[in-house]
Amino acid sequence: MLRAWSCGFFTIFMAFFLWASPPAHAQGANQYVGSSTCAGCHEKEYETFTKHSRKAKSDKSVKLMMKKLSAEEIKGCYGCHTTGYGQPGGFVSFEKTPDLGHLGCESCHGPGSAHVDSGGAKNKFVGKGRMNIAQCEKCHKKERVVNFRYKPRMYNGGH
Numbered sequence: 136m137l138r139a140w141s142c143g144f145f146t147i148f149m150a151f152f153l154w155a156s157p158p159a160h161a162q163g164a165n166q167y168v169g170s171s172t173c174a175g176c177h178e179k180e181y182e183t184f185t186k187h188s189r190k191a192k193s194d195k196s197v198k199l200m201m202k203k204l205s206a207e208e209i210k211g212c213y214g215c216h217t218t219g220y221g222q223p224g225g226f227v228s229f230e231k232t233p234d235l236g237h238l239g240c241e242s243c244h245g246p247g248s249a250h251v252d253s254g255g256a257k258n259k260f261v262g263k264g265r266m267n268i269a270q271c272e273k274c275h276k277k278e279r280v281v282n283f284r285y286k287p288r289m290y291n292g293g294h
Contacts, residue, residue, distance in 0.1 A: 165259075166224035166248040167241050169234030176255055181240075190238035193217070194229065215274035218242045243270065 170191075174181035185191045193216040201209055218235040219225020224246065226235040241247050249259040 164223065165246040167219045167222070167235055168247045168251055170239035170241070171234055172251060173240045173247065184240070190242065192237060194237040198229070219246065
């Protein structure tokens with residue numbers, strides 16, 4: 136009887152604890168929100184980015200090549216052609232996280248939930264904010280530039 140009561144109490148306690156827990160980004164973990172969220176306050180930058188930046192269309196390259204590549208090879212593409220792949224709350228798949236399926240604002244500026252939740256505080260970006268060429272070199276390494284004939288253009292079409 137005591138054991139049944141203990142199990143019942145524990146189940147109710149855990150259900151309440153899980154129900155009452157705030158979402159991860161409310162607990163301080165900065166999450167990806169997707170570029171369309173950025174558009175609400177940064178309309179001009181978003182419009183320029185989606186119209187002119189190759190990054191905004193990077194998902195098309197991956198989708199085009201998917202039929203020719205193995206699952207492992209495709210995962211290798213995600214790191215440089217999607218937003219937040221392999222990071223908590225980042226790209227998972229084109230079906231589950233479509234707004235992160237291309238290189239969006241957060242690829243360069245970092246996850247945006249803290250910035251959004253604060254009403255736009257500029258100090259809420261984790262580590263990025265202003266850009267430098269070293270951040271581009273994560274994907275635009277010398278051998279990739281040679282193989283794909285594409286140099287990063289930091290100030291061209293970004294915003």
